Amino acid sequence: MSPAEISVSHSRWFLLYFFITFMCFLVFDQASAEKKLKFVVMVFRHGDRSPVETYPKDKYQESSWPDGFGQLTELGIEQHYELGKYLRKRYSGFLNETYSNNEVYVRSSDKDRTLMSAQANLAGLYPPVGRQIWNKNITWRPIPVHTVPLSEDNMLYMPLKNCPQYKKLEEETYASKELQSLLDPYKDFINSLQKDTGLSSKELNEEHKWWKVSDALFCERSHNYTLPEWATPDVLDKLLKLSDIGMSSLYGVYKQHEKSRLQGGVLVGSILKNITYAANEPSSNLKLIMYSGHDTTIAALQMALNVSNGKLAPYAACHIFELYEADDGKYNIEMYYRNDSTVDPYLLTLPGCNSSCPLTMFTDLTSSIIVEDWKKECGVTEDGYTSSGAVVGLSIAVAFLSVAVLGLLIFYCHRRKSLLHYENV
Template identity: 50%
Template sequence: MVPAAVLFLLTISSVCGEAAARKLVYVTVLFRHGDRSPVKAYPTDPHQESSWPQGFGQLSQMGMQEQFGLGQFLRKRYKGFLNDFYDRHEIYIRSTDQDRTLMSAEANLAGLYPPTGHQVFKENLMWQPIPVHTVSQSEERLLSFPLGDCPRYEQLMNETKRTEEFINVTNTYQDIIDLVKKKTGLNEINVESVLSVYDALFCESRHNMSAPDWVTPDVMEKLRVLNDFSIQVKFGVYKQQEKSRLQGGILLGEIVKNLSKMSAPDQNQRLKMIMLSAHDTTVVALQASLNVFNGIEPPFASCQIFELYRNNDCSFSVSMFYRNDSTVEPYPLQLPGCSLDCPLDEFMRITKFSIPEDRDKECQVHSEGRDKAPFSTPTEDPMPPQGAAVSMELNQVSSIKEIFNYNQAVLKCTITGQDQNVLNQIQITWQIDGSPVTNYIQTTQSAGSRVSTMTLTRDEWMRSREVRCSAKKDGMTPVIQILTFCERDGNNPEVTVHVLQEEDIKNEVTLVCLVFNPVQQDYYITWLEEDGNKPSYYAEGINFTPVKSQQGYSVASVYTTTKDKWDKSYTFSCQTFSGSCKNPTISTASKAQNNAVECEI
C-alpha cells in the first residue's frame, strides 16, 4: 500500500491544484451588541433608571432589530458556505456574561438561522433555540476590555495622561469639561469620565427623549470628540503596541491561533464560523492591536470580520472587513505592512508583535519604572519622550527555490515602533560573519516601521554562516538580531523515495519523494538523473504544499521518468534543500540497487 501520508499529500495537493479561485474555509465574526439603554445616568439627568423599561444597560427593541438585521446580512453573505439550517458542528457562539450581549447573540442567530423543515418545532414561529456560551464576568479574559488586573497597564495609563497629546486635548476642551461638571451634578469630571455623560445623552437622543437646555448640537459634538478620544486613550495614543499586548492582543492571539489551526488539513474538521458577541471596547481593543482602528467609537451592532481563504496554490490568506454602516457593504481593512488579501504566514508574522507571550510577566511593574517591552530605550528618565519600544525582525525573504533559480538571496530587517521620531533617528547596519556590509543594501520607511533589505548572490549566501542586523541610536542600547544558517543542525528532514511495484509499471515510472520533518521549514526539492556515462540531468518534480500532521510536517514531490531509463538502471536522486541549510539531504532510487520503497496500489 502507498503510505497514508503520501496518499493524503497527493489527494490534498490535487484538490488545490484544480481549484479555480480562492475558497472560503473559515470565518471569525466579532460584533458589538445592539442599541441599549444608558449604563447609568448623571445626577441631574431627567431620565433616571425608571425611564427605561428594563433599566440601565439593557438591549432595546431597536437593538434587537439591529442584531436581527446583522444575522440576516451574515446569512446572505455566507449563503453556500454555511448550511441553510443550523448545524451545531459548523458554528460556535461565545458572549460576555451581560444581558445585552447574550440577547444580541440570540437576536443575531434568529436572523442567521430561521428554522426550516424539521427544525421548526412550533408552526408560525420562525425561531429556534441555539446555544450561546459564556463565562462569568469575574472569569472573562477574552472579550471584556480593558482588563483591570495589570499593574503595567495602569502605569501606562498614568503615563498617557502626562503626554502632550492628552494635555492638549484636556486644555482644548476644558470649557466643555467645566460645563458638564456644572450642569450634571458630578463632583469629578475629566476627559475619561465625560464618556458616561455622553453615553446617557446619546442613548436618550436615539430614543427621542428630551435633552436639557444646555445640551446644544455644539455641546454634543464636543462631547462626541471627547468620547472618541477617551476610547483611544485606553488602547492607543501612547505606547499602543504595548497596551495591545496587555489588552486586545489576548483576543488577537486567540483569533490568530484559530486561523492557523483551521489552515491545517483535517478531514474531520467541520467548524466554519466562530461568532463573538461583546462590546465597543472589545472591537476597539482588537482593532488597535491590528493597528486598523479609525479612532471612532464602533456603533451599535458594528461587526469585525476575519475570513480565511485557501488559495488556488493551496496557500492561505486572510481578509478583514469592518461593518459599521448597515446601508453599505462592509469596508475592507488592510493590515499595515500586508496586502488586502494577506498571506496567512505574513498575517501571523506581523500580528505577533501585538500578542503577549506571557501576559502575567509583562504586566509586572519594574521598580525602576522603565518600559518593559522586549526592546526599549533605556535612560535615567523613567518616562523619556523617546522611550517608545522598538522591535526588530530579521528574515530571509527569498525561498530556497528562489535563491537557486534567481541566483540571489534577499534578507529583510524590519524595525517597528510607535514613536516615529525614534524610528527616524535609528541607524540600521549589517554584518556577515562579523564583517560590516555596506553594498547591496536598501532602506525604506513607512509609518511605524523602517525596513532595510540586503541582497546577496547565491554564492555569497552559500558562504555565509551568520548575518547580523543592528539598530542603533544615541542613548539607546543597540537592538540586534542574528540569523544563523544551519550546518545540518539536527533538524534534518527524513527523505525517502517511493516507487510502484514492478508489475504495476507500464510505460512510465512515477517516483514519489516524501520529506518529513518534526519542524516546519522551507524546502526546495530537485531530482537528479544519472546513468554513469552522460552528464547528470537536474529537473524539478511536481512539488506539493507542506501538510501538517500530529508528528510534524510532510512534503511530497512527484517525478516521472520513462520505463526504459528505469530498466537501464539509471539512478534517481531526490535532493532536498531545507530551511537556510546549504547542503541537501539526498535519497536515491534505482532498479539495479533495488533501494526504493515499493508501494502497492
C-alpha cells in the same frame, strides 16, 4: 472620412470594447476561482441599549428606562436580527441553512446586552427550516451561546481587568502630554459641564466622567427623550469627539504597542490560533466563530491591528476575518468592517501587507502584540497576586513572625528571671 471608413472605425472600436470586456470577465472569473472561503471569525458589538449609567442631575435616572440601565432595547434586537440576515445572505453556500453545533461556535461576554444580541443575531442567521421547525407559529429555535463570568473573561470584556501593568499604563496615559494635547481644546467646555451635570471638577478632568454625560444624552436622543436645554447640537458634537478621544486613549495615544500586548493582542492571538487550526486541519467541520462584545472590544482589537478609524464602533458593528485557500494550497486572510447597514462592509488592510494577506505574513506582522504569558507580563504571579503585592505580603508576614519571635523571647526571659528568685522549702 467616408461613411464606409466610419463604419469600419466603429467596428474596430466595438471589437476592442468587446475584447476588453471579455478579458475583464475572464480575469474576474479566474480571480474568483482562485480562492475558496474556508473559515470565518467575527467580532461584533451589541445592539442599541439604554445608558450604562448617567450623571447626577439627569432627570432620566434608571427608573426612566423600562428594563433599567445597560439593557438591550427592541431596536437593538432588530439591529442584530438584521445583521444575522445579512450574514445569512453573505455566507449562503458556505454555511448550512440549518444550525449545526459542529459548524458554528458562539461566545459572548457575560452581559445581558451581549448575550441577547448574540441570540437575536442567530435568529436572523439560522431561521429554522425542515426538521428544525419545532413550532410552526415561532420562526426561531434556541442556539447555544457560551460565556464565562466577567471576573474570568480575559478576551471580550475590555479593557481586561486584573492587569497591574495595564493599570500603570492607563495612569501614565492620563498624565501624558499626548493625551493632554488632545484634551486641551476642550478644557473650558469640560469645566462648563459641572453646573449642568452635577459632576465635580475632579470627576470631569481627572476621572474623565464626561463619558457618562455623552452616553446618557446619546441614548436619550436616540429614544426621543426630551434633552435639557443646555444639550445643544454643539454640546453633543463636542461630547461625541471627547468620547472618541477617551476610547482611543484606552488602547492608544500613549504607548499603544505596550497596551495592545495586554489588551487587544490577547483577542488577536485567540483569533489567529483558531484560524491557523482551521488552515492546518482541513477535515475540521467548524466554519464560523462569533464573538459578541462591546465597543471597547472592537476598539481594542482594531487598535492592536492598527486599522482603527478613531471612531466609536456603532451598535451592531462587526469586524470580520475571512480565511481563503488559493489553488496553490496557500492561505490568505481578508478583513472587513461593517459599521453601516446601508453599504457593503469596508475592506481593511493590515499595515505592511495586502488586503488579501498571506496567513504566514499576517502571523508575522502581529507576532509582536501577542504575549506568551499574559499574567506574567501583567505582573501577576501564579497565585493571583501582583508581584508588588507579593512583596508587600511577604514583608507583612516577616514582620508578624518577627513580633512573634520577639514576644516569645521576652516571655522566656521573664520566666527564667522569675525561676531564679524561687527558694527551696
